Amino acid sequence: MIQRLRLKPYISQSERWPQQGRIILAQYDDQSVVVYQAFSRKMGAHAVRHGRLDGPRFSLDRMSWLRTNFLWMMYQSDWGSKPEQSCVLAIWLRRDAFDAILAQAVHSLFAPGVYGDRETWQYALNRSEVRLQWDSDHNPRGIKIKRRAMQLGLSGETLRCYAQEWIIHIEDISQYVQEQAKYMREPEMLLTPAEHIYPVKDEAVAQRLGLDIWADR
Numbered sequence: 001m002i003q004r005l006r007l008k009p010y011i012s013q014s015e016r017w018p019q020q021g022r023i024i025l026a027q028y029d030d031q032s033v034v035v036y037q038a039f040s041r042k043m044g045a046h047a048v049r050h051g052r053l054d055g056p057r058f059s060l061d062r063m064s065w066l067r068t069n070f071l072w073m074m075y076q077s078d079w080g081s082k083p084e085q086s087c088v089l090a091i092w093l094r095r096d097a098f099d100a101i102l103a104q105a106v107h108s109l110f111a112p113g114v115y116g117d118r119e120t121w122q123y124a125l126n127r128s129e130v131r132l133q134w135d136s137d138h139n140p141r142g143i144k145i146k147r148r149a150m151q152l153g154l155s156g157e158t159l160r161c162y163a164q165e166w167i168i169h170i171e172d173i174s175q176y177v178q179e180q181a182k183y184m185r186e187p188e189m190l191l192t193p194a195e196h197i198y199p200v201k202d203e204a205v206a207q208r209l210g211l212d213i214w215a216d217r
Contacts, residue, residue: 004171005034005090010140010190017195020146021212022134024198026068032168033098034193035066035091036073038080044087048172053091053163060160063131063153066091066101070193072149075138079181080174090171090193097166101152103205105132108153114208129156132209140184140192150209 006027017025027034039047039058046055054060067073077085106128107114107121115121125131131153136144154162183189199215200206206214 004092004169005173005176006194007191008194010187010192013192013195014139014187018147018197018213020148022148022150022210023213024068024150024200024211025195026198027070027193027195028095028198031095032092033068033095033198035068035093035098036070036088037064037066037091038073038077038082038085038088040084041087044089044172044174047089048170051170052167053170054160058163060163063155064159064163066093066152066154066162067149068195068198069137069149070195071140072135072137072151074140074177074181074184075142078142079184080177081181086174087172088174088177090173091167092169092171093162094166094168097162099201101130101154101158101162102200102209103202104128104130104158105152105209106130107210108133111210114210129158130154134210140187140190142184 043055043057047053067076073088077088080086080088106124108131110118110121115124133151133153134148135151137147137149139145180190180192197213197215200209200211
């Protein structure tokens with residue numbers, strides 16, 4: 001049973017969301033931001049039980065990727081049907097920590113409009129523990145759309161802090177995902193987490209991330 005995740009009809013949300021551009025869609029409040037990750041059943045159960053992500057099968061030596069966009073997570077995990085991504089977790093992350101992660105993020109691929117030259121980008125990449133990647137967002141059926149979705153890869157001390165200190169709450173939403181997967185071709189029946197454009201207050205950070213819209217409308 002979903003305890004904390006706020007749900008709304010997909011149709012009403014999709015009409016409100018921008019149809020193109022780089023934006024951060026997320027469920028958030030004053031204290032937290034919801035991010036999604038998917039693991040094996042055993043890893044997911046340990047995370048829920050302990051409220052952190054440092055279980056015996058979670059490696060702090062390997063980059064771990066976070067997504068704020070529920071439908072992007074559904075595309076990535078094939079609605080929780082992939083064997084090693086069958087346990088879908090909604091993770092309430094401290095909002096100040098999420099903002100700090102955004103402030104560190106460096107594009108995984110060279111973005112000349114942001115860094116000017118490859119040497120500047122490579123220097124920033126080598127010094128950062130957060131990778132930023134923009135991918136095509138997808139509709140419930142898994143079809144690409146023009147809007148771009150963000151994912152963030154954490155490593156080093158940033159990953160350790162995320163896994164062990166910055167998490168407020170973890171919820172296994174796998175059952176909900178399975179129930180809603182039945183409606184991926186019937187969007188009028190689909191309920192998805194209530195998501196809005198995440199406001200990035202620091203304009204310099206927003207521009208470095210490459211955001212097209214960085215305040216909710």
